[in-house]
Amino acid sequence: MRPIDRRIWLLLPATLLLTVAFLGPVGWLLARAFTFPQPGFQNFELLWQRPVYLRVMGNTLLISAIVTPIVVLLGFPVAHMMAHGSARLRRWLVFLVLVPFWTSLLVRSFATAILLQRHGVINSFLIGFGFIDEPLPLLYNLTGLLAGCVQVLLPFVIFPLYSAMARIDPALMKAAATLGAPPLRAFVRVYLPLTLPGVMTGATLVFISTLGYYIIPALLGGARQQMVAQLIQDQIATFGNWGVAGALSLVLLLATGVLLALLQLTVGLKEIAR
Amino acid sequence: MSPIASNDGMRPWRLLRAALCVFVAVCLLSPLVVVLIISFSSAPFLQFPPPGLSLRWYMLLFSTPAWMNSLLVSVELLVPSSILATIMGTAAAYALVRGRVPGAPFIMACLMLPIVVPGMITAAALFGVYRGLGLNGTLTGLIIGHTVLNLPYVVATVASALRVQDARLELAAATLGAPPWATFRRITLPLVLPAVLSSLLIAMILSFDELIVSLFVSSARVRPVAVQMWSNLMGDFDPTIAAIASVCFLFAFLVLLADLALRAGRSLRLT
Amino acid sequence: MTRSTTRRTLLAGAAAAAASPFAARAQGGPDLKGTTVVFASWGGAYQDAEKVSYCEPFEKATGAKVVQDGPMNPAKFRAMIASGTPDWDVADVTGGFLEVGIKDGLFEKIDTKLITTSRIDPRFVSEYGVGCIVWSSNLGFSTTAFPNGAPKTWADLFDLKKFPGKRTLQDSPTASLEVALLADGVAADKLYPLDVDRAFKKLDVIKEHTVFWSTNSQSQQLFVDREVTAGVILNGRVYDAAQKGAKIALSWEQNIQQVDYLVVPRGSRNRDAAMRLIDTMTLAENQAKLANLIAYSPTNNEAFKSIDPKLEPWLCTAPENTKRGLVLDQAYWRDNLKKLTERWTAWKLA
The missing domain is CATH 3.40.190.10 (Periplasmic binding protein-like II)
Structure with missing residues (x-):
């Protein structure tokens, strides 16, 4: 058999499209960072000097760092139930997680906004049951933004976690119990480490997705929660400043790339391709 | 049965787990329920609970040319882009998994990039490059953008289906003298067909929901539903958006059922 | 009434009558069939009112189709002009942006052959835009x-x-x-x-x-x-x-x-149709209709007569x-x- 077969031609359409309609344009945008309005590093100097840019980049990192653990902690029990519950329960849970996953982000975000309104469902509920006297400010601030992100990102962590948990051999836990380990200790010492690849994968996916969010901060966040994607949009649409937009994109891509590289080093990227 | 569930000392933990699951379920489903209810509201604003029920927003939706045009544009956009992505992606996945292609893992990783790169960057890049080509505000421009965005999902889904499948079947057919195309058509394709169809469905849904690239590349004359919804949300804030969202939700729900049926056909695989 | 004034009125009337077929042509019959004009404004109740008061009469008179877009955003407007082919044909802008846009050359000059600017209070008529509401x-x-x-x-x-x-x-x-x-x-x-x-x-x-x-x-x-x-x-x-x-x-x-003005973005593909849509806005009956819907004041003083006293x-x-x-x-x-x-x-x- 020949070393390279003719099937390689089947790759041509996809790679051609990817190059012309994705890699090329993205490369062009990133190049703007060094060429617009004139060649040099002035755009990066600007990022460094203007407090607004630094603040927004810091904000974005901070928000991703807060969202990630919340999503993992909430996703964990669901994945656990999915992996170790009955087949019937699993089907229901899969359905439960998939349905919103397939509904547009935009729809879910504005629906969340309605829930979080000052006199919305959640506040009415809390007041009705006497937990609070005054409605809580839940919308157009950090709370609103977090609620939106967590809600949308849960499936990203549930599925990798589930796949890690489903692979854990129940005999291992039995063995730990037989050897006299109390259940909690067996869970922490034996079970938890085995779920770590799933946790890492899910957490990374959540973190990098949050870094690039635009719709959720625009609809649910306040003036203080501006994120990098909004800033890029502003730079292009409002100021026509392709240079700064390119520089911001480059920073955002680098952050994403570094996180993925870390994941590759620790877990291996194959985990992600589901 | 869970290895933990069998132990009575874990009862509080099991309760906590159940409580958190219920909490997550409520978090995930309540927005959808709210949208469904509000779409039948009689109030002129997005108000919950609605003061009364009516069908006026559905009527407005179906009688407003802007909404109907955008639905048409969305269909004109999602059909070609999902089909193109499915064909290109399936071909690429086949070549990468079955062919001996130098640097296959690298090419695979590159094909995954459109999901990894934040949408805003892709959108800004396409918008910038399209300016010089006159593609902004055209259906062609939108189709190209959506096809690229859909490609990774198809490649990943089909590649994973091909990996599970036994390559020796194809080898046997080839050894018995079947030409490559016949092998593909008679052996490979039937086996991966559920995955291919499933990725076609995913691509359709994604294309329908995609907002950010569409926002940059579309125009008032060529405007898909997602952008019309965004513009409605920015400018109008009336329950029409809930009505269209409910219609979309119904559509997605049907597609999801179809997909689950397809997946059931090749034994439920989630990962 | 003196004879001379009667004659003058008569003359004026005759002149108006003579001019009217011409005016009607300038107003246009249904000669714009197949033309689509994109109208960008501020969304919501205001744009709904503009649609009913300006766009629909225009569609009826000319056969053209008006596509609504919005919400109007000065930044988007600017980006459109920079791209060379603006997507919008008529836009509703604030007075502040009108001034900025004139300075930066963002608008087409108002074509007084197509728009009867005399209907509008002179305070609200600019070389590049016609005031529509206060x-x-x-x-x-x-x-x-x-x-x-x-x-x-x-x-x-x-x-x-x-x-x-x-x-x-x-x-x-x-x-x-x-x-x-x-x-x-x-x-x-x-x-x-x-x-x-x-x-x-x-x-x-x-x-x-x-x-x-x-x-x-x-x-x-x-x-x-x-x-x-x-x-x-x-x-x-x-x-x-x-x-x-x-x-x-x-x-x-x-x-x-x-004051809000209607303007035509520079390089509009439908400049003439856009001008005629603006002309439709200047009519008193249309302005009164808008005012009755959303309580913004007209720029054509005739329109005040037809506004609900409430x-x-x-x-x-x-x-x-x-x-x-x-x-x-x-x-x-x-x-x-x-x-x-x-x-x-x-x-x-x-």
Whole structure:
């Protein structure tokens, strides 16, 4: 058999499209960072000097760092139930997680906004049951933004976690119990480490997705929660400043790339391709 | 049965787990329920609970040319882009998994990039490059953008289906003298067909929901539903958006059922 | 009546009659079939009213189709012109942006052969745009939040003790800085040039308690949701929300008046059709129709005759309301908009 077969031609359409309609344009945008309005590093100097840019980049990192653990902690029990519950329960849970996953982000975000309104469902509920006297400010601030992100990102962590948990051999836990380990200790010492690849994968996916969010901060966040994607949009649409937009994109891509590289080093990227 | 569930000392933990699951379920489903209810509201604003029920927003939706045009544009956009992505992606996945292609893992990783790169960057890049080509505000421009965005999902889904499948079947057919195309058509394709169809469905849904690239590349004359919804949300804030969202939700729900049926056909695989 | 005047009237009448077939042609029969004109405005109730009052009569008269787009966004407008082929054919812009746009060459010149500008009050006719409405920024407030007396002045907007609750401001320095200075005690006639530092310092007082709206519909929604109790909102939007059952009212104290213009973006593919759509707007009956829907004042003085008298207290041009109001200085904003927008954005994030 020949070393390279003719099937390689089947790759041509996809790679051609990817190059012309994705890699090329993205490369062009990133190049703007060094060429617009004139060649040099002035755009990066600007990022460094203007407090607004630094603040927004810091904000974005901070928000991703807060969202990630919340999503993992909430996703964990669901994945656990999915992996170790009955087949019937699993089907229901899969359905439960998939349905919103397939509904547009935009729809879910504005629906969340309605829930979080000052006199919305959640506040009415809390007041009705006497937990609070005054409605809580839940919308157009950090709370609103977090609620939106967590809600949308849960499936990203549930599925990798589930796949890690489903692979854990129940005999291992039995063995730990037989050897006299109390259940909690067996869970922490034996079970938890085995779920770590799933946790890492899910957490990374959540973190990098949050870094690039635009719709959720625009609809649910306040003036203080501006994120990098909004800033890029502003730079292009409002100021026509392709240079700064390119520089911001480059920073955002680098952050994403570094996180993925870390994941590759620790877990291996194959985990992600589901 | 869970290895933990069998132990009575874990009862509080099991309760906590159940409580958190219920909490997550409520978090995930309540927005959808709210949208469904509000779409039948009689109030002129997005108000919950609605003061009364009516069908006026559905009527407005179906009688407003802007909404109907955008639905048409969305269909004109999602059909070609999902089909193109499915064909290109399936071909690429086949070549990468079955062919001996130098640097296959690298090419695979590159094909995954459109999901990894934040949408805003892709959108800004396409918008910038399209300016010089006159593609902004055209259906062609939108189709190209959506096809690229859909490609990774198809490649990943089909590649994973091909990996599970036994390559020796194809080898046997080839050894018995079947030409490559016949092998593909008679052996490979039937086996991966559920995955291919499933990725076609995913691509359709994604294309329908995609907002950010569409926002940059579309125009008032060529405007898909997602952008019309965004513009409605920015400018109008009336329950029409809930009505269209409910219609979309119904559509997605049907597609999801179809997909689950397809997946059931090749034994439920989630990962 | 003397003979000569009768004759003059007759002559004028004859001239008008003679001119009318020509005028009708300039107005156009249904000769624009197949043309699509994109009309961009501010969305929501206002754009709905414009659609009914300007676009539909235009469609009926010419056979053209009008596609609605929006919300209007000065930045988007600019980006469109930069791209060479604007997507919009007619846009509704504020007076401040009209001045900026003229300076930066963003508009087509108004074609007086296609638009009868004489129908409009000369104060609202520019070489590059035709005024369509006069509106005002007012102090809006929830009618249920303050049982012991409603806020009246801009100073009340900044008094969080006496009038508790969240505030809302437009996400733009225009009018917001004026509001802050008026609240801080600057006299209306000493406002310009704005003392920007002082304005931002005053705005700091309510910043933590403020939700910013970027579209007018959001400003209405914020009051409907009771997300805010008081804030800056346009008079027509208060009228519209109140009509739809929202518990909202407004104060006319130191209302800040502005004019909106219809313009044709430079390079529009349908320049002539766009001009004729603007011409349709200048007709008194169409302007009156709009005013009856959303309480923005007409620029064609003839139109006042056909406005429902019940609307009088809602119009910013009512003598009572004009007396208490002031007019935004478009020239100041032409020269400072860009700089102040940047400062505004930075201030919001800080």
